[in-house]
Amino acid sequence: GNASGATGPFYCPIDKKVYLDTDFFVTLQQQLGAGGDFAAAYVVAHEVGHHVQDELGILSQVNDIRQRSSEADSNALSVRIELQADCLSGVWARNAAEKLGSIEEGDIAEAMNAAAHIGDDTLQRNAGRRPMPDSFTHGTSEQRQRWFATGFKSGQIKGCDTFSSNDI
Numbered sequence: 001g002n003a004s005g006a007t008g009p010f011y012c013p014i015d016k017k018v019y020l021d022t023d024f025f026v027t028l029q030q031q032l033g034a035g036g037d038f039a040a041a042y043v044v045a046h047e048v049g050h051h052v053q054d055e056l057g058i059l060s061q062v063n064d065i066r067q068r069s070s071e072a073d074s075n076a077l078s079v080r081i082e083l084q085a086d087c088l089s090g091v092w093a094r095n096a097a098e099k100l101g102s103i104e105e106g107d108i109a110e111a112m113n114a115a116a117h118i119g120d121d122t123l124q125r126n127a128g129r130r131p132m133p134d135s136f137t138h139g140t141s142e143q144r145q146r147w148f149a150t151g152f153k154s155g156q157i158k159g160c161d162t163f164s165s166n167d168i
Contacts, residue, residue, distance in 0.1 A: 011050035036110035049088030082138040087160035090151025115144035
């Protein structure tokens with residue numbers, strides 16, 4: 001594809017790979033204020049969540065609809081995709097805690113802090129702009145935290161249906 005390092009971490013459905021620019025994790029910690037190993041794990045799990053969406057056929061269905069939608073509608077669908085990936089990262093975290101015992105004290109707080117710092121509203125505000133909801137593509141800080149928490153609490157993929165929810 002034509003993505004650059006400025007894109008940050010992303011999932012490519014064409015080759016089914018997650019791409020991670022390690023500079024993003026430095027930015028996440030030093031400039032965005034979201035440090036800790038689990039902040040990075042949350043971001044990686046979010047991108048793997050897109051792979052899960054791809055495997056379930058969700059990603060292609062939504063992207064087909066987005067191609068035929070207005071910019072505002074396309075952005076709204078993108079937000080639902082991204083929030084679902086946040087929820088799926090919470091599902092992974094729950095399962096990592098229960099099955100692997102790999103969650104340490106403070107890890108979930110690091111993920112929640114990262115979600116708070118990379119919400120569209122926070123990023124736009126920190127860039128000196130007024131948050132413009134129609135331009136959001138990933139969701140607000142509150143939404144990102146809430147959907148991660150939803151996945152962590154349920155531990156089930158079925159709890160991550162952002163498309164049927166009236167309250168995203």
